[in-house]
Structures are given as C-alpha cells and as structure tokens.
Amino acid sequence: MVETKNEPRIGVFLCHCGTNIAGSINIEEVKNYAKTLDGVVIADEYQYMCSTPGQSKIIDAINENNLNGVVVAACSPRLHEPTFRMATQEGGLNQFRFEMANIRDQNSWVHMHDLEGATEKAKDQVLIAVAKARMLEDLQPKSVPVEHAALVLGAGVGGMQAALDLANAGIKTYLVEKLPTIGGRMSQLDKTFPTLDCSQCILTPKMVDVGRHPLIELRTYTEVEKVEGYIGNFTITLRHKARGVLDPDQAAARAAATGILGTGCNGCGDCDAVCPVIKPNPFEMGMAPRKAIYIYHAQVMPLQYTIDFDACVKCGLCVDACGSEKNAIDLEAVDTFEEIKVGTCILAIGFDLIPIEEKREWGYKQYDNVITGLEFERLICASGPTVGHLIRPSDGKTPMKIGFVLCAGSRDNTGGVNKAYCSRFCCMYSLKHAHQIMEKIPGAVPYLFYMDIRSFGKMYEEFYYRIQNEGAKFIRGRVANILEDPITKNLIVNTEDTLLGRPVAMEMDMVVLAAAVQPKPEAEHIRQMFGVSKSQDGWLLEAHPKLNPCGTTTAGIYLAGVCQGPKDIPDTVAQAEGAASAASIPIHMGEVQLEPYFAMCMEDLCAGCGMCLNQCPYGALDLIEKNGRTVMEVTEAKCKGCGTCGGFCPGGAIKMQHFTSPQICAQIDAFLLKGGVN
Amino acid sequence: MAKVKEYGNAELEEKLRDTSYYTDDSNPQFLEDVKKISRTAANMCFQCGTCTGSCPSAPRSSYRIRLFMRKGVLGLEKEALNDPDLWLCTTCYSCTDRCPRDLAPTDVIMAMRNLAFKFDIVPRNFLKTVQLIYNSGHGVPNNDVNRAARVKLGLPADPPTTHSYPEFIPGIQKIMDFYKMKENADRILSEGEH
Ligand SMILES: Cc1cc2nc3c(=O)[nH]c(=O)nc-3n(C[C@H](O)[C@H](O)[C@H](O)COP(=O)(O)OP(=O)(O)OC[C@H]3O[C@@H](n4cnc5c(N)ncnc54)[C@H](O)[C@@H]3O)c2cc1C
Ligand code: SF4
Ligand code: SF4
Numbered sequence: 001m002v003e004t005k006n007e008p009r010i011g012v013f014l015c016h017c018g019t020n021i022a023g024s025i026n027i028e029e030v031k032n033y034a035k036t037l038d039g040v041v042i043a044d045e046y047q048y049m050c051s052t053p054g055q056s057k058i059i060d061a062i063n064e065n066n067l068n069g070v071v072v073a074a075c076s077p078r079l080h081e082p083t084f085r086m087a088t089q090e091g092g093l094n095q096f097r098f099e100m101a102n103i104r105d106q107n108s109w110v111h112m113h114d115l116e117g118a119t120e121k122a123k124d125q126v127l128i129a130v131a132k133a134r135m136l137e138d139l140q141p142k143s144v145p146v147e148h149a150a151l152v153l154g155a156g157v158g159g160m161q162a163a164l165d166l167a168n169a170g171i172k173t174y175l176v177e178k179l180p181t182i183g184g185r186m187s188q189l190d191k192t193f194p195t196l197d198c199s200q201c202i203l204t205p206k207m208v209d210v211g212r213h214p215l216i217e218l219r220t221y222t223e224v225e226k227v228e229g230y231i232g233n234f235t236i237t238l239r240h241k242a243r244g245v246l247d248p249d250q251a252a253a254r255a256a257a258t259g260i261l262g263t264g265c266n267g268c269g270d271c272d273a274v275c276p277v278i279k280p281n282p283f284e285m286g287m288a289p290r291k292a293i294y295i296y297h298a299q300v301m302p303l304q305y306t307i308d309f310d311a312c313v314k315c316g317l318c319v320d321a322c323g324s325e326k327n328a329i330d331l332e333a334v335d336t337f338e339e340i341k342v343g344t345c346i347l348a349i350g351f352d353l354i355p356i357e358e359k360r361e362w363g364y365k366q367y368d369n370v371i372t373g374l375e376f377e378r379l380i381c382a383s384g385p386t387v388g389h390l391i392r393p394s395d396g397k398t399p400m401k402i403g404f405v406l407c408a409g410s411r412d413n414t415g416g417v418n419k420a421y422c423s424r425f426c427c428m429y430s431l432k433h434a435h436q437i438m439e440k441i442p443g444a445v446p447y448l449f450y451m452d453i454r455s456f457g458k459m460y461e462e463f464y465y466r467i468q469n470e471g472a473k474f475i476r477g478r479v480a481n482i483l484e485d486p487i488t489k490n491l492i493v494n495t496e497d498t499l500l501g502r503p504v505a506m507e508m509d510m511v512v513l514a515a516a517v518q519p520k521p522e523a524e525h526i527r528q529m530f531g532v533s534k535s536q537d538g539w540l541l542e543a544h545p546k547l548n549p550c551g552t553t554t555a556g557i558y559l560a561g562v563c564q565g566p567k568d569i570p571d572t573v574a575q576a577e578g579a580a581s582a583a584s585i586p587i588h589m590g591e592v593q594l595e596p597y598f599a600m601c602m603e604d605l606c607a608g609c610g611m612c613l614n615q616c617p618y619g620a621l622d623l624i625e626k627n628g629r630t631v632m633e634v635t636e637a638k639c640k641g642c643g644t645c646g647g648f649c650p651g652g653a654i655k656m657q658h659f660t661s662p663q664i665c666a667q668i669d670a671f672l673l674k675g676g677v678n
Numbered sequence: 679m680a681k682v683k684e685y686g687n688a689e690l691e692e693k694l695r696d697t698s699y700y701t702d703d704s705n706p707q708f709l710e711d712v713k714k715i716s717r718t719a720a721n722m723c724f725q726c727g728t729c730t731g732s733c734p735s736a737p738r739s740s741y742r743i744r745l746f747m748r749k750g751v752l753g754l755e756k757e758a759l760n761d762p763d764l765w766l767c768t769t770c771y772s773c774t775d776r777c778p779r780d781l782a783p784t785d786v787i788m789a790m791r792n793l794a795f796k797f798d799i800v801p802r803n804f805l806k807t808v809q810l811i812y813n814s815g816h817g818v819p820n821n822d823v824n825r826a827a828r829v830k831l832g833l834p835a836d837p838p839t840t841h842s843y844p845e846f847i848p849g850i851q852k853i854m855d856f857y858k859m860k861e862n863a864d865r866i867l868s869e870g871e872h
Contacts, residue, residue, distance in 0.1 A: 361776060407778075411778060412778035413778065413779055413780045414777075414778060414780045415780075418778070451724070451726045476727070477726065477727035477728075477730075477731060478726035478727055478728045478731070478778065479728075479731065480727075480728050480729075480730075480731030480732040480772075480776055481731070481732065481776070494731050494732070495727055495728070495731035496727035496728075496729075496730035496731045496736070496742070496744060497727070498725060498726070498727040498730075498744060501742055501745065503730055503731060503733070503736040503737045504731075505737070
C-alpha cells in the first residue's frame with residue numbers, strides 16, 4: 001500500500017463519455033478549475049475514463065503523484081463506482097479513497113442546451129467531491145457467510161425453471177407458490193407458438209421434476225409474510241394458508257405428534273363427489289364449476305385437495321367420504337407459519353390481464369360473445385370446460401367468423417386501465433388462435449384486426465407467413481368499437497382498413513380480445529418487502545436494462561419472467577436460467593462482501609443512554625458493558641448505513657463511516673462558502 | 679418537387695402527372711401551426727385508424743380524419759387545406775374520445791379550418807352560415823315548419839334565443855365584427871360570384 005500521509009493529495013479525472021458529457025460541458029474549463037482547488041495535485045481528462053486507458057491514467061497518476069484520494073467526474077456511481085474503486089485499489093490505495101461526481105445523469109443530460117450553466121454546475125460538483133476526497137479514510141469491506149439455500153417466489157414456468165436450475169446446481173431451493181398448484185399461466189394454455197406443441201405436454205414433465213427433486217422444497221398455497229436480512233442471510237417468514245387437507249407427509253407428522261392415524265390425501269377425489277358447494281373455477285376463467293373442496297385440474301402438482309374455507313359450509317360430508325383410513329381432511333385447520341433462511345431470492349410472480357371490461361367500447365362483459373385470449377385458450381383446450389369445442393357463450397353454436405382485436409389496451413397512452421407498452425406476446429398468440437380455429441373448425445375464418453404484427457422471435461415471422469398462407473385475414477386498423485346485434489348476438493366490429501382507406505363494419509360470430517397484461521396487484525407489496533423498485537410502467541425493475549437484466553438494485557434479489565416485463569415462454573425461461581445462475585454465484589462463493597458503511601460507536605463519547613436503540617429500523621444496535629461502562633454496540637451485518645442513529649445521537653457519538661459529519665459538513669461548506677477554493 | 683415532362687398535350691400531361699411525394703412538398707411549419715392552434719401533439723399520430731373507424735361521417739363520405747392527421751404530420755399543407763373533405767367533420771369528438779395516443783383529431787381539423795380561412799378557402803355554405811348568424815344569431819334560423827311543430831308540441835313558436843330576444847343580436851355582431859368574419863364572408867362570397 002502507498003503510504004497515505006495526512007496532507008491531501010487528490011487527483012481529479014474528468015470523463016467525456018463520448019459526447020454525452022463533453023457535448024454540453026466545457027471539460028477543459030472544469031479541468032483547469034479543478035487544478036486550482038486545495039489539495040488537488042493533478043487534473044486530467046479522457047474520452048472514456050472507464051476504458052483500460054482511462055483506468056490506467058488513474059493508476060499511473062496515483063503512483064507518479066503519490067495521491068491519497070481520487071475523484072472521477074463522470075456517470076453515476078451505480079454504473080461505474082465499482083470500476084473506479086478497482087482502479088484506485090490497483091494503484092495501491094484503499095478502494096474507499098475514491099469519490100465520484102455524477103456530471104452526466106445529474107448534469108449534462110439535464111442541461112443539454114446550456115453549456116455555460118452546465119459547466120458552472122460541473123465545477124461545483126467537482127468542488128464538492130474534492131472537499132469530501134480530502135477527508136476520506138481507509139475502510140475495510142466486511143465479509144459475511146452465505147446461507148446455502150435459495151428462495152424462488154412464484155411457480156409459473158419461470159419460477160419452476162429457476163428452481164430446477166438452482167437445485168440441479170446443488171442448492172436447496174424453496175419454491176413458494178400462492179395457489180394450490182404450480183404451473184402458472186402456461187398450464188392454462190392449449191398450445192404454444194411458434195412450434196404449436198401442446199402446453200401441458202411440455203409443462204407437466206417439468207412440474208413432475210419439480211415435485212420430486214430432492215433439493216426442491218415445494219411450498220404451495222403459501223405466501224411470504226415477512227422478509228428480513230440482506231444478501232447471504234435472508235430470514236423469510238412463510239404463511240401456509242389453511243388448506244384443510246393433509247398430504248401423506250403431514251399426515252405422518254400428525255400421527256407421530258398426536259397419535260391420530262391416517263395416510264393423508266391421495267388425490268382420489270371422493271370428497272369432491274360429495275361436496276354440496278359449487279363455485280366457479282378460476283383456472284377455467286370461471287367457465288366451469290368446482291366444489292368448495294377442489295383441485296384446479298387433473299394434472300395439478302402436488303395432487304392434493306384444498307378447501308376454500310370462504311365457501312365451505314363445514315357440513316362434514318367430505319370427511320366421511322375421505323374415510324378413517326386416509327383421514328386427510330381437517331375442517332378446523334388454521335394458517336401456520338414457517339421461518340426459512342436463504343442466501344438469495346428470485347421473484348417470478350408473473351402477471352394478470354387488465355380488466356378489459358373497462359374499455360366499454362369493446363363490450364367485454366356486456367356482450368356474451370366477446371371473450372379474452374385466456375378464455376379462448378380454455379375453450380379450445382381438449383381438457384377445458386368444453387373439451388376443446390369452441391362455442392359461442394350466447395347459444396353454444398360453433399362460430400365461423402371470429403375477430404381478433406390486437407393491442408386491446410396495449411400501446412395506448414390514454415391512462416386508466418390502458419398500457420402504453422406493447423404486451424409482446426399477444427400478436428403471436430392471436431396468430432396461434434387463428435391457426436387453431438382453422439384447424440378445428442372447417443370453413444371458419446379468423447379476422448385479425450391489427451396495427452402492426454410484431455413477430456420478432458426466432459421462427460416467428462415464418463409463423464406469421466404460415467398462418468396467412470392458411471387463410472387468416474388481416475385488417476390493418478385498430479378496432480374503434482364493437483356493437484352487438486341484440487337478436488342474433490352477432491358482433492359488428494368497426495374500424496378503418498387503413499391500407500384501403502375505408503371504414504369497415506364487419507359482422508362476426510365471436511370476438512377475442514388480446515387484452516394487455518399488467519403486474520399482479522400484490523406485486524407492489526412483494527416488491528416493498530424485498531426492497532425492489534418498479535419501473536415507470538409498473539413492472540419490477542431490473543438493475544440495468546442491458547447489462548444486468550436479472551438482478552435488482554437490492555443485492556441478492558433477482559427477477560425472472562413476466563413480473564419484470566411482458567415476455568413469452570422462451571424469454572421467460574431464458575431469464576429464469578439467467579436469474580438462477582446469478583443467484584447461485586454468491587451461494588457458491590460462500591461469502592459476500594458488504595460495503596463498510598456501518599455506523600460506529602465512538603465509545604469515549606457514548607453516554608450509554610440507549611436512546612438510539614429504538615431509532616434503528618433494522619434492530620442493529622445494542623447496549624453492552626465494556627470496561628465498566630455501558631456503551632452502544634453495532635451489529636455490522638444488520639446495519640444498512642441508513643444514518644438514522646448517526647443523525648439522532650444527542651452526544652454525536654455515532655460515526656457513519658464514509659458519510660461522517662465532518663465529510664458532509666466539508667461538502668456543504670465547499671458549496672455554500674466556496675471552502676477549498678484557492 | 680414533382681418532375682414535369684413536356685408531352686405537348688395537356689390531357690396527357692395531366693394523366694401522366696408525377697404524383698410522388700417529394701420532401702420539398704412538405705411545409706414543416708404547417709405541422710407546427712396545427713399543433714399550436716389545436717393544442718394537441720399532432721406529430722404523435724401512429725395511423726391506427728381508430729379515428730376513422732369511430733367517425734360517423736366516414737362511412738357516408740370520402741372524409742378520412744386519419745388522412746388529415748397524416749397530411750399534418752407530413753406538412754402537406756396545400757393538399758390538406760384544399761381538400762373539400764376538411765369541412766365534413768361534424769365535431770362529434772368520437773375520434774378524440776377513442777384515440778389511443780390521446781390526441782384530439784377533431785381539434786386538428788378545427789386548426790386546419792382556421793388555417794384554410796386565412797387563405798380564403800372556405801365552402802360557400804359555411805360562409806352563408808356566417809351571414810345567417812350575423813343577421814339572426816342562428817346558424818339554422820327558425821322557419822315555419824319548425825314553428826308549427828313547436829306549437830303542436832305545446833311550445834312557444836320561437837325558442838328563448840335571439841329569436842325571442844332580438845336585442846342581443848347587436849352583441850353577437852360586435853364579436854363577429856371584431857374577427858372580421860362577416861366582412862370576410864361577404865368579400866369571399868362576392869369574389870366567387872365574378
Ligand atoms: C392468452 C395467452 C396466450 C399465451 N400463449 C403463449 C404461447 O403460445 N407461447 C408463449 O411462449 N407464450 C405465451 N403466452 C405467454 C406466457 O403465458 C408467459 O410467457 C408465461 O406464462 C410467463 O411465465 P411466468 O412464470 O413469468 O408467469 P406466470 O405464468 O404468471 O406464473 C407466475 C406464478 O407466480 C404465482 N404468484 C403470483 N403472485 C404470487 C405471490 N405473491 N406469492 C407466490 N406466488 C405468486 C402465480 O400464482 C403463478 O403461478 C401467452 C399468454 C397469454 C395471456
Ligand atoms: S404484441 Fe402485438 S397485439 Fe400485443 S400489444 Fe404488441 S403489437 Fe399489440
Ligand atoms: S386514432 Fe389517433 S393515433 Fe390513431 S390514426 Fe387517429 S389520430 Fe392517429
């Protein structure tokens with residue numbers, strides 16, 4: 001290590017970022033200004049400071065000028081602070097003797113047309129950064145061990161794939177699903193574009209793999225109650241919702257604990273047959289009934305019944321039908337809680353359709369024969385409520401002319417339920433639906449009302465070609481409104497054929513709305529528990545859209561599937577595999593380094609009053625006896641460096657490392673009083 | 679600029695006229711003017727057709743609101759302002775209700791009409807309406823058929839408008855004079871008669 005003397009010796013390095021910064025800030029002027037500041041011994045510039053030559057400038061300057069502090073004025077610390085810290089370290093300094101001034105995101109990008117103003121602001125930013133750099137101290141990052149287990153939340157195709165990858169990499173993985181079965185949306189689909197393989201045929205084997213993997217701890221009908229901790233050491237409280245039916249393992253545990261015998265649920269369905277309560281089955285989009293004791297469909301995993309206690313009348317008929325041998329049903333079941341410890345977490349909680357009935361002009365829920373794409377999937381599916389016969393809800397007749405409304409609520413800036421983004425898979429599934437009706441109903445004609453057909457994936461454009469060749473009709477116009485003939489219940493679709501330049505009013509037997517997708521309503525609560533941001537459009541926010549699409553800004557939390565933004569199955573699986581790989585790295589490394597921004601008790605100043613203990617939101621502070629005095633002690637692994645205690649302590653006895661009061665005061669002084677300007 | 683070829687035959691020249699769109703056919707200021715007057719981001723139209731599909735005029739005429747949006751975007755000022763279809767909008771605002779880009783095509787049409795008026799491009803019936811309003815306070819004044827119908831329904835023969843309160847007509851005239859509406863309408867109508 002270079003000997004760091006008390007005298008500040010600072011190097012300032014300005015980045016052009018191509019023209020991102022140099023286009024609106026006079027770099028030369030800022031550089032000359034920096035040279036005049038107290039403690040600055042060298043100021044330099046480069047086109048791309050983050051490149052190898054740029055970093056070499058820092059490393060060489062540290063050695064040649066015996067620097068003890070480095071300031072880079074460039075982009076945001078989120079992007080390149082780690083890069084420049086490494087360069088500082090390579091030059092022989094402690095990596096925390098580095099300070100960054102964000103003259104791009106916070107300056108050149110916002111003041112693009114004000115060269116003079118932006119240049120003045122950049123000078124101030126450099127002045128403030130140098131003020132702090134003069135007072136930086138050596139700090140040591142702290143290593144903590146990582147729990148050798150992971151959590152995957154949501155068991156759609158994304159969550160299942162992530163869990164399988166993690167488990168196959170030797171990591172114990174808790175797969176938590178709020179519904180009674182895994183599978184997600186994909187299990188509701190009939191076929192999948194562009195290959196048209198049967199969705200269940202490719203999904204159920206995966207569901208079985210998940211169910212029997214020795215390293216996957218499956219927790220269905222379970223939600224996350226509480227999240228505590230940080231990367232490597234999350235403690236997560238799970239709520240097992242009262243299911244009222246015991247699986248064989250739970251039955252065995254009951255026998256051991258209470259002596260009550262019974263082999264548990266084997267999925268025979270004897271209970272289902274006798275239950276008198278009938279409810280709509282959400283798996284079938286409400287188009288088929290289920291009982292108060294139910295499974296969603298025949299291929300559920302696990303094959304275990306569930307009681308809907310909101311509907312159950314506790315008549316006890318199911319208990320009798322189940323019988324004393326299995327004795328699987330417990331009508332008095334209550335929610336139970338479980339605490340698990342994991343090193344990393346993947347969120348894969350999927351999506352919903354928007355409430356498309358709020359687009360009144362398209363008539364969903366007003367007209368019988370207007371349905372959504374998901375309802376179409378269930379109606380065309382051989383295991384669906386009509387065993388695969390597409391029928392009109394109004395009269396059970398087979399529709400021959402079927403309209404598909406694309407971008408139904410997507411690409412729409414009018415607010416309300418509408419979404420400004422493209423939902424990304426509806427073009428492709430509407431093409432698939434068109435194929436399915438031409439295949440199943442001889443003579444049936446699909447009409448696709450579209451603005452653009454977005455068939456961007458591998459073999460997708462070819463799929464579009466194929467469906468057009470099979471006879472589907474394409475009308476380029478966004479649907480203005482749909483009217484119903486009250487007698488025939490046929491639908492009149494109004495739009496303009498924009499290629500022909502003529503209004504069209506086409507009578508259809510049935511209309512399928514390719515409704516936009518949106519985040520799950522509970523995504524908001526989930527993201528707050530896990531400390532994940534959301535993007536402007538409401539989906540969970542990745543750490544970087546290009547370079548870190550699976551990570552989040554909270555270390556140890558990763559994203560997979562549609563919860564991060566609309567994507568089809570191939571993209572969901574790809575992202576899930578990426579997230580699993582990223583989530584396995586800290587676990588395989590065995591330890592992670594935490595930034596040493598902890599609170600520190602300056603014991604000679606501490607009066608031991610203990611008033612800070614309740615202030616800390618993370619419970620990181622305790623009072624201890626030391627050398628015959630009561631003083632406060634910080635558990636560094638719990639401290640997040642938020643500064644609440646540091647600002648609060650009446651005796652000024654708490655030091656926030658890397659954000660000390662003298663450092664912050666020096667920055668304020670520099671700005672307001674121009675302290676440090678020669 | 680359209681390429682002109684001399685065929686020495688007027689009929690042939692019109693038939694084989696170059697109809698390509700050339701960039702210098704565009705007047706970018708036109709789009710800016712339209713945006714300013716209409717107060718809608720007319721440049722953001724993505725030609726989905728919802729407006730024409732919603733338009734009650736479209737199925738019964740050659741009026742295509744979407745095409746006016748297009749001509750606005752491209753700055754095709756002369757084409758837009760000289761098109762008689764510009765005057766077929768009923769201002770029902772159905773398109774404005776439904777445009778997914780949250781634009782107000784109706785207001786674009788109104789802006790274009792404003793601009794057309796500056797070039798004296800206004801259909802005669804609109805100018806006559808101006809004269810009628812000036813003289814009676816009504817675009818469609820009451821008539822005997824209406825009066826009879828009103829009486830039959832138990833209503834006064836004239837509605838409680840300038841028909842019943844002619845003393846308010848001078849106020850209306852004052853407003854119209856300020857904008858030189860009547861003056862211009864009279865002038866354009868009389869010029870057309872030559
Ligand atoms: C009509 C339609 C047709 C489609 N057709 C195709 C196609 O042919 N080909 C194709 O590639 N793609 C298709 N897709 C897209 C496909 O459905 C998605 O890409 C895929 O389902 C995304 O998987 P996922 O795991 O991200 O989300 P999901 O399938 O939604 O799974 C999320 C899971 O998380 C669970 N969950 C949610 N919240 C919580 C919580 N708080 N706690 C615990 N668990 C939770 C949910 O219950 C669910 O099981 C279609 C989509 C639609 C709407
Ligand atoms: S995928 Fe196609 S139908 Fe869906 S929103 Fe995008 S462009 Fe519209
Ligand atoms: S509805 Fe709006 S976006 Fe669509 S063509 Fe008309 S003006 Fe353009």
